[in-house]
Amino acid sequence: MSIDTSTEYAASLDARDPLANYRAQFHIPRAENGEEAIYLCGHSLGLQPKRAREYIEQEMKDWQDLGVEGHFRGRHPWMPYHRLLTDQTARLVGAKPIEVVVMNSLTVNLHLMMVSFYRPTAQRHKIVIEASAFPSDQYAVKTHLLSRGYHPEESLIELTPRPGESAIREEDIQSLIAREGHLIALIMLGGVNYSTGQAFDMAAVTAAGHKKGCVVGFDLAHAAGNLQFQLHDWNVDFAVWCSYKYLNGGPGCIAGCFVHERHANDPRLPRYAGWWGHDEQTRFQMGPNFHPQSGADGWQLSNPSILSMAALRASMDIFDDAGIANLRQKSIALTGYLESLLDQHASDKFTIITPRDPERRGAQLSLRIAKAGRALRNRLLHEGIMCDWREPDILRVAPVPLYNSYTDVHRFVSAFIAALG
Numbered sequence: 001m002s003i004d005t006s007t008e009y010a011a012s013l014d015a016r017d018p019l020a021n022y023r024a025q026f027h028i029p030r031a032e033n034g035e036e037a038i039y040l041c042g043h044s045l046g047l048q049p050k051r052a053r054e055y056i057e058q059e060m061k062d063w064q065d066l067g068v069e070g071h072f073r074g075r076h077p078w079m080p081y082h083r084l085l086t087d088q089t090a091r092l093v094g095a096k097p098i099e100v101v102v103m104n105s106l107t108v109n110l111h112l113m114m115v116s117f118y119r120p121t122a123q124r125h126k127i128v129i130e131a132s133a134f135p136s137d138q139y140a141v142k143t144h145l146l147s148r149g150y151h152p153e154e155s156l157i158e159l160t161p162r163p164g165e166s167a168i169r170e171e172d173i174q175s176l177i178a179r180e181g182h183l184i185a186l187i188m189l190g191g192v193n194y195s196t197g198q199a200f201d202m203a204a205v206t207a208a209g210h211k212k213g214c215v216v217g218f219d220l221a222h223a224a225g226n227l228q229f230q231l232h233d234w235n236v237d238f239a240v241w242c243s244y245k246y247l248n249g250g251p252g253c254i255a256g257c258f259v260h261e262r263h264a265n266d267p268r269l270p271r272y273a274g275w276w277g278h279d280e281q282t283r284f285q286m287g288p289n290f291h292p293q294s295g296a297d298g299w300q301l302s303n304p305s306i307l308s309m310a311a312l313r314a315s316m317d318i319f320d321d322a323g324i325a326n327l328r329q330k331s332i333a334l335t336g337y338l339e340s341l342l343d344q345h346a347s348d349k350f351t352i353i354t355p356r357d358p359e360r361r362g363a364q365l366s367l368r369i370a371k372a373g374r375a376l377r378n379r380l381l382h383e384g385i386m387c388d389w390r391e392p393d394i395l396r397v398a399p400v401p402l403y404n405s406y407t408d409v410h411r412f413v414s415a416f417i418a419a420l421g
């Protein structure tokens with residue numbers, strides 16, 4: 001299909017974009033020539049909301065002025081500070097407030113969830129992941145299996161695309177579950193695969209898994225703030241995500257966790273406990289026995305980093321204002337525009353390996369590059385275009401609806417095609 005490839009058309013799309021003003025709420029990194037870079041790395045580290053500094057400085061000031069009293073008398077007292085994020089987080093991931101909490105980091109949360117939700121039996125002890133899951137997920141799942149007395153060779157099922165294909169077919173996931181579901185204790189997929197950008201049908205996977213008695217959890221690192229989903233209504237058992245990608249919380253920002261309401265007060269679930277998960281009413285009686293708070297809050301271990309949460313709040317306020325449904329709508333259009341511009345230059349020098357169906361992807365397109373290698377990414381960087389390279393041959397490009405424009409996408413495609421030669 002041919003489309004208008006002019007810069008004027010890109011500018012006209014920007015002029016009609018109802019979300020275009022949100023870009024001004026972010027710091028855009030500078031290129032070598034001092035101009036604003038074309039930043040297409042929100043799948044890796046989201047940009048800094050301009051107000052993040054003010055939110056953090058407020059807490060620095062309370063710490064300076066109040067010391068330990070900041071826990072109770074600060075403008076936003078630190079004791080219940082994490083609750084400031086609860087409603088916004090719940091809205092973002094389609095959950096009830098009792099089902100979400102911000103705590104720890106992603107991989108830590110994944111282990112904590114497996115402590116509670118990987119309940120193997122002699123017959124049912126397998127875990128299903130993507131063969132191309134992010135390495136940290138693979139390390140977590142494999143070492144978790146070993147720590148529980150199981151061996152990945154017998155207890156891990158890795159989903160792969162069919163030979164010659166890049167995405168895993170949904171029908172293959174469904175037939176695996178139908179065939180081997182009675183042996184599977186836990187299905188743990190990414191909401192969006194970090195490498196291919198494939199978005200899984202979380203509702204369908206959860207329904208199929210539950211039909212066979214499996215627990216179903218998701219790593220939403222590349223899905224949170226990117227896709228719109230309904231974790232509660234879809235009956236997902238648990239989910240974990242980081243907040244430094246599409247959620248713009250800053251490097252190493254505190255992570256998120258979802259535990260479905262039906263598990264909120266289940267005393268049979270084992271867990272690794274810490275004092276911050278203890279019932280708030282009696283936490284400071286300093287008793288020796290653990291009584292968890294209900295819901296996701298009861299999985300907290302430690303008192304959380306206030307400065308990290310302050311930065312995240314700055315971004316979550318923007319998400320709340322823009323609305324994830326509106327952002328997703330723009331994202332589909334923006335990524336579709338990127339795809340159509342690239343298609344105008346189709347050649348054997350690159351292949352789009354991300355699914356073509358907008359429902360099966362988020363903001364990211366992954367391009368398999370035939371020859372140019374990492375030098376291509378470095379050349380783009382030199383020209384002020386920031387996207388990332390994943391060995392051996394993938395360039396990942398993420399136009400983020402909160403701060404990227406159609407003009408950004410247009411400039412990327414021109415520079416990319418020129419660099420390919």
Ligand SMILES: Cc1ncc(COP(=O)(O)O)c(C=O)c1O
Pocket residue numbers: 105106107108134136137190194219221222242
């Ligand atoms: C899909 C996925 N899982 C896990 C991780 C690891 O996250 P963390 O270092 O926050 O534990 C990442 C980091 O990029 C990721 O993309």
